[in-house]
Amino acid sequence: MAPEALLKPQDFQTDVHNDWCPGCGDFGILKAVQMALADLKLPRHEVALVSGIGCSAKTAHYVNVYGVHTLHGRALPVAIGVKLANPGLEVLVVSGDGDGLGIGAGHFVSAGRRNLDITYLILDNGVYGLTKGQASPTLKLGVKTKSLTQPNINEGINPLWLALASGATFVARGYAFDIKHLKDLIVRAIRHRGYAFLDVLQPCPTYNNLNTKDWYGGEDRLVEGKKMPRVYKLEERGYDPVVRTFEDTEPKKMEALKHALQWGDAIPIGVFYQNEQFPTFENRLEDRIPNYRESPPAKQVIADAAGRPTVRVQKFLDELVVT
Ligand code: SF4
Ligand code: MG
Numbered sequence: 001m002a003p004e005a006l007l008k009p010q011d012f013q014t015d016v017h018n019d020w021c022p023g024c025g026d027f028g029i030l031k032a033v034q035m036a037l038a039d040l041k042l043p044r045h046e047v048a049l050v051s052g053i054g055c056s057a058k059t060a061h062y063v064n065v066y067g068v069h070t071l072h073g074r075a076l077p078v079a080i081g082v083k084l085a086n087p088g089l090e091v092l093v094v095s096g097d098g099d100g101l102g103i104g105a106g107h108f109v110s111a112g113r114r115n116l117d118i119t120y121l122i123l124d125n126g127v128y129g130l131t132k133g134q135a136s137p138t139l140k141l142g143v144k145t146k147s148l149t150q151p152n153i154n155e156g157i158n159p160l161w162l163a164l165a166s167g168a169t170f171v172a173r174g175y176a177f178d179i180k181h182l183k184d185l186i187v188r189a190i191r192h193r194g195y196a197f198l199d200v201l202q203p204c205p206t207y208n209n210l211n212t213k214d215w216y217g218g219e220d221r222l223v224e225g226k227k228m229p230r231v232y233k234l235e236e237r238g239y240d241p242v243v244r245t246f247e248d249t250e251p252k253k254m255e256a257l258k259h260a261l262q263w264g265d266a267i268p269i270g271v272f273y274q275n276e277q278f279p280t281f282e283n284r285l286e287d288r289i290p291n292y293r294e295s296p297p298a299k300q301v302i303a304d305a306a307g308r309p310t311v312r313v314q315k316f317l318d319e320l321v322v323t
Pocket of ligand 2: 127
C-alpha cells in the first residue's frame with residue numbers, strides 16, 4: 001500500500017457497490033472529492049466524511065476515510081460534534097438539497113453562525129432523488145419537473161444567499177461535470193480557515209429533466225453552430241471574492257449576494273465570498289479552554305488498561321447543583 005503522503009485519488013475509493021443511476025452528477029462530485037483529498041496529501045485516518053440521507057449521502061460509503069452516514073437532515077450536528085471532539089480531523093459533510101435545506105435548514109443556519117473549521121457540500125439537484133423526485137427546497141416556484149403532477153407551488157431557497165446571511169465565511173458553487181474546477185474548489189474550501197459552504201450543481205437525469213447536463217452546457221442554444229454554456233466561471237470575469245480587511249466585509253458580501261442572484265442564461269460557479277478575518281469557533285473555544293487543542297475530548301483518557309472508566313462524573317454533577 002502506498003505511504004499516506006503518496007496517496008492517489010484511487011486510494012480514496014472503496015469497493016462498496018455503487019448504485020447511483022447511470023449519468024448521475026454524483027459520480028463527478030465523488031471523483032472531485034477523491035482528487036482533492038489526494039491533492040491535499042491528507043492521510044486517510046485524519047479525514048472524516050459525514051453525510052445525511054439521500055442519494056448524496058451514499059458518498060460516505062464510497063470514500064475511503066472515516067465515514068458516518070447519519071440521519072435525515074442531521075449530518076451537520078454530527079459533523080460539528082466530530083470536529084469539536086477532535087479538532088485535528090479534517091471534517092467534510094455531504095448532504096443533498098432536500099436533506100440539508102429542508103429538514104436540516106436550522107442546522108445550516110447554526111453552522112454559519114459558529115464558523116467551525118469544516119467543509120460542507122450540498123449536492124444540489126432540485127429534487128428529492130432517493131424518494132422519486134419530489135420538489136426539493138431549491139426547486140424554483142412554477143417549475144415542473146417530470147415527476148411533479150403540477151408546477152412547484154413553493155418558492156425555492158437560494159443556498160448561497162442563505163449561507164451568506166447565516167455567516168458562512170467561505171461560499172462557493174461548483175458544477176458536477178467540471179470535475180477539475182470542482183476539485184480546485186474543494187481544495188480551497190478545505191484550506192479555508194473557517195466554515196466553508198459549497199453548493200454543487202448536480203444534474204439528476206432520472207428525476208430532473210430540466211436542469212440537465214445538456215441544459216447547463218448550453219447544448220440547446222447554438223450560436224453559429226457553437227453551444228453557449230449557461231455555466232460560467234467567476235474568476236474568468238475578474239471577480240475577486242476575498243475579504244482582506246474587516247471593513248471589506250460588507251461590500252464584498254453585497255457583491256457576492258448580487259452575483260448569487262444570477263440564474264438562467266448565465267449561472268456563475270467559483271468562489272463568491274471568502275473571509276478569514278473572523279475567529280473560528282475553535283479559536284473562541286481556546287479562549288475559554290486554553291488547552292483545548294492539545295487535549296480535546298477525543299484525546300482524553302476515559303478508561304484504564306482493563307477498560308474500567310476513569311472519568312469521575314461526580315465532578316460534573318456537582319457543577320449542576322443549584323444552591
Ligand atoms: Fe443521481 Fe437522481 Fe439517480 Fe439519485 S435519483 S442516483 S440523484 S440520478
Ligand atoms: Mg436533491
